[in-house]
Amino acid sequence: MTIDNIDKELMPKHIAIxxxxxxxxxxxxxxxxxxxxxxxxxxxxxxxxxxxxxxxKYLTVYAFSTENWKRTKEEVGALMILLEKYLDKFLNKxxxxxxKIRVLGDIEGLNNNLKESVDKIVEKSKNNTGLTLNIxxxxxxxxxxxxxxxxISNNVKNNLIDIDEINEELITxxxxxxxxxxPDLLIRPGGELRISNxxxxxxxxxxxxxxxKYWPDFSEEDLLNAINIFEKRNRKFGGK
Numbered sequence: 289m290t291i292d293n294i295d296k297e298l299m300p301k302h303i304a305i306x307x308x309x310x311x312x313x314x315x316x317x318x319x320x321x322x323x324x325x326x327x328x329x330x331x332x333x334x335x336x337x338x339x340x341x342x343x344x345k346y347l348t349v350y351a352f353s354t355e356n357w358k359r360t361k362e363e364v365g366a367l368m369i370l371l372e373k374y375l376d377k378f379l380n381k382x383x384x385x386x387x388k389i390r391v392l393g394d395i396e397g398l399n400n401n402l403k404e405s406v407d408k409i410v411e412k413s414k415n416n417t418g419l420t421l422n423i424x425x426x427x428x429x430x431x432x433x434x435x436x437x438x439x440i441s442n443n444v445k446n447n448l449i450d451i452d453e454i455n456e457e458l459i460t461x462x463x464x465x466x467x468x469x470x471p472d473l474l475i476r477p478g479g480e481l482r483i484s485n486x487x488x489x490x491x492x493x494x495x496x497x498x499x500x501k502y503w504p505d506f507s508e509e510d511l512l513n514a515i516n517i518f519e520k521r522n523r524k525f526g527g528k
Contacts, residue, residue: 291341291342291512293512293516294342294512294515294516294519295519296343298518298519299342299343299344299515299518299519300344300471300472300473300515300518301344301345301346301469301472302345302346302347302348302468302469302470302471302472302473303339303344303346303347303348303471303472303473303474303475303511303514303515304347304348304349304350304471304473304474304475304486304487304490304491304494305335305347305348305349305350305474305475305476305477306349306350306474306475306476306477306478306483306484306486307328307331307332307349307350307351307477307503308476308477308478308479308480308502308503309477309478309479309501309502309503309504310324310325310327310328310502310503310504311324311325312324312478312502313327313328313502313503313504313505314327321363321366322363322366322370324504325363325366325367325370326370327504328503328504329370329371329374330504331503331504331505331506332349332351332374333374333377333378334508335347335506335508335511336387336419336421337385337387338508338511339419339511340385340386340387340418340419342512344419345419345420345469346419346420346422346468346469346471347419347420347421347422348392348421348422348424348465348471348487349421349422349423349424350424350427350484350486351367351371351423351424351425351427352367352371352393352424352425352426352427353424353426353427353428353484353485353486354393354394354426354427354428354431354485355428355484355485368398368399368402371402371405371423371425372401372402372405375389375405375406375408375409376405378409379405379408379409379412385418386416386417386418386419387413387416387418387419387420387421388413388414388415388416388417388418388419388420388421389409389410389413389421389423390410390420390421390422390423390464391406391409391410391422391423391424391425392422392423392424392425392427392432392464392465393424393425393426393427393428393464394426394427394431395426397426398425398426420468422464422465422468424464424486424487427464427486428485429483429485429486429487429488429489430485430488432463432464432488432489433459433463433488433489435462436459436462436463437459439462440454440458440459440462459489460489463489463490465487465490470490470491470492470493470494471487471490471491471494472494472495472518473494473495473496473497473514473515473518474486474487474491474494474495474496474497475497475499475511475514476496476497476498476499477499477500477501477502477503477505477506477510478499478501478502478503479498479499479500479501480498481498483496493523495518495521495523497514497517497518499514
């Protein structure tokens, strides 16, 4: 499939990707896991740029989960440094190619240098009108829902809202992805067949596509093929 074959009317507005397989990619090549994560970051930059060029509105990627803290201290530290360098690299690119960067997750759980990098990139890119790139970092779907419930409960407690006002829209408006459409398509490279606590609320009617290829090997052609598969699916949203 080529860019010219994309049906803009059927093209997804929001694609989510679980960037899986960096460590296994490195292991199979006899490399340090840090090299795999670096290769994964380079793939993300390539795919984000391509997604922006073809007119995708939203791309949400799973970079670091709340469960990833269980990995070795060395690997976690390397991932923190990698994200900081990645954001700083984007920050220094002229106008970020009009890409808007958002970071979804518990930013307060990150070190000061990384938090500063996050704040800078979010602030600099906030008025960009191209692709919105959501980087889920220190993110967990259940934790996101718990946070939303706490926010809503606090508003009920303080008589800001009535309990009868709680509905799906209110919960949606208390998630990290507020003001964004739910993903139309979830892509998971790496061969695993699960969603791993990612966007649990938002994926209710998302189309899934699992690919037996590690994330560092994911290409622009793979993204186009995924879009082509999506455009051929019949989405019923619970109807006939």
